[in-house]
Amino acid sequence: MDAASDALLRPVRTGNAFEETVERLLQAIKLGVVPPGERLPAERELASRLNVSRVTLREALHALQESGFVESRRGRYGGTFVCTAPPSAAPAVTSRVDDLEDALTLRSVLESGAAEFAAGRDLSDHERAHLTARLSECDGATLGEYRRKDSRLHLAVAEISGSPSLTAAVADVRMRLNELLDGIPLLPKNIAHSNRQHAILVDAILVGDPPGARRAMAQHLEGTASLLRGFLG
Structure with missing residues (x-):
């Protein structure tokens, strides 16, 4: 991962772990640190870098999946991928x-x-x-x-x-x-x-x-x- 990724996917600092995790992930997606079609780091790595529990991370990823920003793929080469056409604000x-x-x-x-x-x-x-x-x-x-x-x-x-x-x-x-x-x-x-x-x-x-x-x-x-x-x- 590059310096931009290090800056955005840094440890969450406040008591709003879920909300800040969503914010950090969205920043990484919107600024192209993780480009459309690319896979996010593995859950274990992301949770460690953000300093949140795996449960909180999964809830944040689920929210982004429901919102159309990421998608989950199964299989040997599966994981969480940034959607190729993320939604935009009205x-x-x-x-x-x-x-x-x-x-x-x-x-x-x-x-x-x-x-x-x-x-x-x-x-x-x-x-x-x-x-x-x-x-x-x-x-x-x-x-x-x-x-x-x-x-x-x-x-x-x-x-x-x-x-x-x-x-x-x-x-x-x-x-x-x-x-x-x-x-x-x-x-x-x-x-x-x-x-x-x-x-x-x-x-x-x-x-x-x-x-x-x-x-x-x-x-x-x-x-x-x-x-x-x-x-x-």
Whole structure:
């Protein structure tokens, strides 16, 4: 493998192992480090280089296979191969990719701050029930309704921060991001991971742990950012 491969297929560093693994693999594919029709390194080597478990790697490869970026071939010369004609983002999304980093930066600042302030407030019973209900709805959402329920949970966090202006700003940046999110597939593994992170976030808010809530939200947002950069970058 060359230096470019070493740079892209480097160890995953955060708690979003699945999402970052998808991002690294997509970068390697989109930048031609592994050209169309070529085979990816063996699972054992890839898992070692990315510093992830074989289970996480297989889940990431399965997601890319479902999305049309790679295909699995059996037999003596089998393995995971980059598709000769990988899918591309929809034109409406492609035209807005330049907004991605700006939107991600704004979202990180706004939503991490909202989580911190929400956890620092003396919440009413109504606010606690509202947040818990939105978490439950998101956790039980179908694929078709997940993004809407996910948006509602994030808005609920902003709402209980106590700042209408902050809530409006979070809603605005969420609208921008949803247009970009519509251009990437819904990955069940990512949804399950997101729901676990949601639970940690809500728990930190309800027990009144501002630093913990800020960390939980930041880590959660990093996972979504990794997928967006991978699929749209």
